[in-house]
Amino acid sequence: xxxxxxxxxxxxxxxxxxxxxxxxxxxxxxxxxxxxxxxxxxxxxxxxxxxxxxxxxxxxxxxxxxxxxxxxxxxxxxxxxxxxxxxxxxxxxxxxxxxxxxxxxxxxxxxxxxxxxxxxxxxxxxxxxxxxxxxxxxxxxxxxxxxxxxxxxxxxxxxxxxxxxxxxxxxxxxxxxxxxxxxxxxxx
Amino acid sequence: xxxxxxxxxxxxxxxxxxxxxxxxxxxxxxxxxxxxxxxxxxxxxxxxxxxxxxxxxxxxxxxxxxxxxxxxxxxxxxxxxxxxxxxxxxxxxxxxxxxxxxxxxxxxxxxxxxxxxxxxxxxxxxxxxxxxxxxxxxxxxxxxxxxxxxxxxxxxxxxxxxxxxxxxxxxxxxxxxxxxxxxxxxxxxxxxxxxxxxxxxxxxxxxxxxxxxxxxxxxxxxxxxxxxxxxxxxxxxxxxxxxxxxxxxxxxxxxxxxxxxxxxxxxxxxxxxxxxxxxxxxxxxxxxxxxxxxxxxxxxxxxxxxxxxxxxxxxxxxxxxxxxxxxxxxxxxxxxxxxxxxxxxxxxxxxxxxxxxxxxxxxxxxxxxxxxxxxxxxxxxxxxxxxxxxxxxxxxxxxxxxxxxxxxxxxxxxxxxxxxxxxxxxxxxxxxxxxxxxxxxxxxxx
Numbered sequence: 178x179x180x181x182x183x184x185x186x187x188x189x190x191x192x193x194x195x196x197x198x199x200x201x202x203x204x205x206x207x208x209x210x211x212x213x214x215x216x217x218x219x220x221x222x223x224x225x226x227x228x229x230x231x232x233x234x235x236x237x238x239x240x241x242x243x244x245x246x247x248x249x250x251x252x253x254x255x256x257x258x259x260x261x262x263x264x265x266x267x268x269x270x271x272x273x274x275x276x277x278x279x280x281x282x283x284x285x286x287x288x289x290x291x292x293x294x295x296x297x298x299x300x301x302x303x304x305x306x307x308x309x310x311x312x313x314x315x316x317x318x319x320x321x322x323x324x325x326x327x328x329x330x331x332x333x334x335x336x337x338x339x340x341x342x343x344x345x346x347x348x349x350x351x352x353x354x355x356x357x358x359x360x361x362x363x364x365x
Numbered sequence: 366x367x368x369x370x371x372x373x374x375x376x377x378x379x380x381x382x383x384x385x386x387x388x389x390x391x392x393x394x395x396x397x398x399x400x401x402x403x404x405x406x407x408x409x410x411x412x413x414x415x416x417x418x419x420x421x422x423x424x425x426x427x428x429x430x431x432x433x434x435x436x437x438x439x440x441x442x443x444x445x446x447x448x449x450x451x452x453x454x455x456x457x458x459x460x461x462x463x464x465x466x467x468x469x470x471x472x473x474x475x476x477x478x479x480x481x482x483x484x485x486x487x488x489x490x491x492x493x494x495x496x497x498x499x500x501x502x503x504x505x506x507x508x509x510x511x512x513x514x515x516x517x518x519x520x521x522x523x524x525x526x527x528x529x530x531x532x533x534x535x536x537x538x539x540x541x542x543x544x545x546x547x548x549x550x551x552x553x554x555x556x557x558x559x560x561x562x563x564x565x566x567x568x569x570x571x572x573x574x575x576x577x578x579x580x581x582x583x584x585x586x587x588x589x590x591x592x593x594x595x596x597x598x599x600x601x602x603x604x605x606x607x608x609x610x611x612x613x614x615x616x617x618x619x620x621x622x623x624x625x626x627x628x629x630x631x632x633x634x635x636x637x638x639x640x641x642x643x644x645x646x647x648x649x650x651x652x653x654x655x656x657x658x659x660x661x662x663x664x665x666x667x668x669x670x671x672x673x674x675x676x677x678x679x680x681x682x683x684x685x686x687x688x689x690x691x692x693x694x695x696x697x698x699x700x701x702x703x704x705x706x707x708x709x710x711x712x713x714x715x716x717x718x719x720x721x722x723x724x725x726x727x728x729x730x731x732x733x734x735x736x737x738x739x740x741x742x743x744x745x746x747x748x749x750x751x752x753x754x755x756x757x758x759x760x761x762x763x764x765x766x767x768x769x770x771x772x773x774x775x776x777x778x779x780x781x782x783x784x785x786x787x788x789x790x791x792x793x794x795x796x797x798x799x800x801x802x803x804x805x806x807x808x809x810x811x
Contacts, residue, residue, distance in 0.1 A: 218383075221382060
């Protein structure tokens with residue numbers, strides 16, 4: 178769905194960074210190109226699709242407001258992801274969200290509430306319990322299709338650190354799955 | 366479920382975990398926001414440093430206050446730790462920043478190591494289904510994150526931060542003699558010098574999403590600093606006292622976290638899954654069912670008498686008549702031939718039937734449904750490679766035109782055994798956005 182908000186005046190720049198622009202170079206196409214992967218990535222990292230949605234919206238809005246000077250950004254996509262991740266980590270938002278959950282709990286009298294999270298499969302459970310930095314690195318690398326260099330740029334760490342996070346994430350995912358995998362026939 | 370042995374397989378498996386995104390709704394909502402905020406001249410360039418300083422303090426104080434409140438609640442009358450000490454202090458590591466090389470978990474000692482181990486134990490226990498959080502009763506007070514795993518993330522990050530941070534007078538320059546002296550001290554495991562430029566860059570990173578706050582800075586007001594990790598963190602106060610006497614040093618901060626107390630707190634908030642896990646209040650709530658919608662929610666039709674705890678509850682299979690739709694949910698049953706649930710848990714599914722009785726298109730998603738009960742989490746339609754279940758289509762994200770209906774399966778993961786559960790129905794916003802975890806709930810079946 179076109180946004181009709183502006184024109185991507187910045188020339189295509191592929192200086193080793195993340196591929197950035199769409200075919201026509203407009204802000205619209207930039208959003209269209211990146212919004213799905215961004216929201217999905219933030220959902221996996223934060224385990225909260227709504228927080229992911231909000232954070233992605235805020236990040237795109239920030240980018241829109243500075244679209245005229247987007248040339249100043251070395252890598253707009255990395256900037257976008259970084260801003261969105263910071264938004265996801267904003268404790269004020271998390272605290273505010275907890276307050277809303279409270280209201281629901283008070284209204285229902287329910288003693289336990291389990292948030293909808295990506296706990297559908299064994300892999301999802303394991304993935305959701307990875308330390309945040311490992312989860313972030315793995316998501317950006319596997320889901321957002323970034324190179325380790327690009328992941329490092331987004332996370333603000335060295336490539337070596339990203340490699341370590343990825344290594345540990347892989348190990349955890351594989352070993353945990355081995356540990357809990359059960360043949361279908363044995364399941365009650 | 367096949368184990369992803371290779372990178373491509375792992376990539377595919379992870380991508381299947383990602384939820385669907387309604388791109389049209391996303392663009393529509395963004396378009397509305399952008400239309401209200403036309404790009405204009407940068408106001409920040411007219412700001413003076415004093416104003417900027419005030420803004421920074423206010424923003425950081427807000428972050429700090431939230432943490433203090435939330436953590437204070439968890440720990441009751443105990444002293445409160447402010448995770449943002451580092452961020453509040455110029456030159457210190459910022460929010461979400463990675464620890465420097467060497468600040469790994471392998472080097473933690475004493476109560477720090479115990480807390481790290483406790484965090485890891487809980488993470489692994491949650492994965493295996495052996496540990497259950499008692500968190501929701503705490504979250505019910507409304508001042509801590511509703512996702513306990515997020516708190517583990519923050520605790521983990523705090524463990525990797527320096528034990529002592531010394532801020533230097535500008536006149537001290539790079540303070541090479543002092544750095545050399547400290548490095549030679551016994552008990553100093555690592556020292557990192559943070560220059561004025563590095564400190565400013567960290568601050569910019571922290572405010573990457575609000576760069577206008579810092580745009581007006583004419584000069585770098587932040588001091589250089591020394592970040593010090595000790596082999597024994599309990600010696601931090603002693604070292605801080607020594608450093609305060611040095612002429613190069615302006616101010617010294619130490620980590621004030623009571624790690625042992627946090628170990629006890631985490632133990633208090635978790636219990637093995639084989640303990641009684643009957644949920645307090647769950648049985649009594651079988652006579653209640655629906656939350657009143659907020660003013661942001663679509664209005665309910667007059668045929669739906671649901672407000673607070675006084676409305677009639679819905680039984681399995683009973684139809685809810687809501688504005689523009691009818692929805693019924695069948696009692697969850699175990700998913701045949703579905704593997705992938707962790708030990709002690711089983712995948713179940715409910716058949717849901719949704720009919721668009723309104724005059725506008727209706728977006729329906731599995732993410733609108735949640736399961737409340739002795740579960741490891743409700744899942745809606747996230748993930749899972751299977752597109753059908755027991756002969757039924759698995760609900761993901763569908764768009765119903767007026768008059769159209771869909772009957773599909775929504776999957777959940779619940780603990781094995783006989784225990785009551787509820788299935789809840791969430792709302793979507795007026796922009797068509799699917800709300801999930803923080804939405805109000807329109808109806809429940811039990």
